[in-house]
Amino acid sequence: MSDPPRRGTARTRRTVAMMFQGNAKAKQIKGKVKESVGKALGxxxxxxxxxxxxxxxxxxxxTEKTTARVRQWTKH
Structure with a gap:
């Protein structure tokens, strides 16, 4: 029998995690801009x-940071 397919390499998981982390920062920046515009407009x-x-x-x-820590601790 053949081995089951792997779910992804550690490098792939890190790349995807970094991509989502950038998205989280983008949401924070977008929210800050929106809040400032709302304040300026009243x-x-x-x-x-x-x-x-x-x-x-x-x-x-x-959530992403916590997930990364748990994966590191469990060597997943």
Whole structure:
């Protein structure tokens, strides 16, 4: 019997993780810009939407970092 297919190399997983981490930072920056625009215009709904986007980006970043640590500890 042949071996089961591998799910990806460590290098591939690192590359994908770095790609998503950039996406998390982009969300934070986009949210900050949106919040600033809302503040300048006096539009609280745009400000809140910007803050939410920043928090989503931060949560995504924290999740990715935690996942990477767990994988490192389990040598996965």
């Amino acid at each position: 539009d609280t709904s745009v400000q809140r939407a910007g803050r939410r986007e920043q928090l989503r980006g931060k949560a995504q970043e924290m």
